[in-house]
Amino acid sequence: MEETIITVIRKTATAVGCTAVLLTAAAACGTVQNLTAGQKVDHAVDRLGEQKSLAFQLDLDADADAINALAAEDGSDESLPPEAAKFISALRVDVSVKSRKKLADSGEKDLIGTSVKITGTGGVLAEYRVIGDFMYYRSNMKAVGEAMGVPMPSADDLPPSQKEFKKLLEGDWVKVDIKELEWKSTGGASKGTADSGDVDAKTQKKALDAVRAVIGREVQFRTKGGADGTEHVIATGNFRDLITGVVDKLRPLQDDLPAGAELPTAKDLKDAPDKKVAVDFTLKNGDLWQIRTDLAVLSDSPGKTKLPLVLKFSEAGDVSAPSGATEFPVDKVPGGSPLGRAFVGGGF
Secondary structure, three states: OHHHHHHHHHHHHHHHHHHHHHHHHHHHOOOOOOOHHHHHHHHHHHHHHOOOEEEEEEEEOOOHHHHHHHHHHOOOOOOOOHHHHHHHHHOEEEEEEEEOOOHHHOOHHHEEEEEEEEEEOOEEEEEEEEEOOEEEEEEOHHHHHHHHOOOOOOHHHOOHHHHHHHHHHOOOOEEEEHHHHHHHHOOOOOOOHHHHHHHHHHHHHHHHHHHHHHHHHHOEEEEEOOOOOEEEEEEEEEHHHHHHHHHHHHHHHHHHOOOOOOOOOHHHHHHOOOOEEEEEEEEEOOEEEEEEEEHHHHOOOOOOOOOEEEEEEEOOOOOOOOOOOEEOOHHHOOOOOHHHHHHOOOOO
């Protein structure tokens, strides 16, 4: 049962990750200047970059029954446990960022605060924020363990040598000094933080330039009417051709990408679904409000069950340092753990 849950979550996360990358690339590249529909998406994305505050929410618009049905259609040897389907259906990722400058012109030093929050059936499963010199982190280890079928230790089970982890297991906020952690992660070598923002910006531009031709060649755009200032732009392309073309263009930049951003292997690309996928960009009065696509078309299922992935945009709310956070010793942060990856900026 545990293997089934982990396999389903892994497949779902992979599909979500690949699709999110393609959505971002398609929206941000500005590749189809000869197409009015593509221009509308380009302009809407540009308007997002003009803001100083932005939030987006990523989740599956499907209930547990739909996920169970899709798993059954996909020919799984073992039925998906009800708690697993419920857990997947409730997963949501919220990202918020605030800057002193327009986001399009912002570097790391311009950011006031950023936050990433993952929620599920048990409420907040994990969250981290970057405010000033500190990274703040909390997680609901019990809820994650129950969903994954893996028992988590309680705070009372910790040996004295690991007392620092008590706050984490209890779901409280902890914080770590970012510069000290970076120093530790590089073995005491300087990372040149003064130039890190410029390097990141250059790498991002190279990546966008690399995929521009692929998106322009592989994606077709069309408009679909709406009401009350709402308009839909539909982008359609073959998933395998699109992701293969993008990865081939990005592979020469592998050394410039952030640590942990491993590109799919040739075998992974060969196994990618050879299917057409459609992405619906919803514009309201010219602003990008929502991106939606059906992940079910990428499965092996011949059925009609849908698994919509939805990305919604809005203005960021409060992004501030949580009160009462306990400082976590840098030398106690385990390398390769979710805590370590969050603290060094690699996500969960």
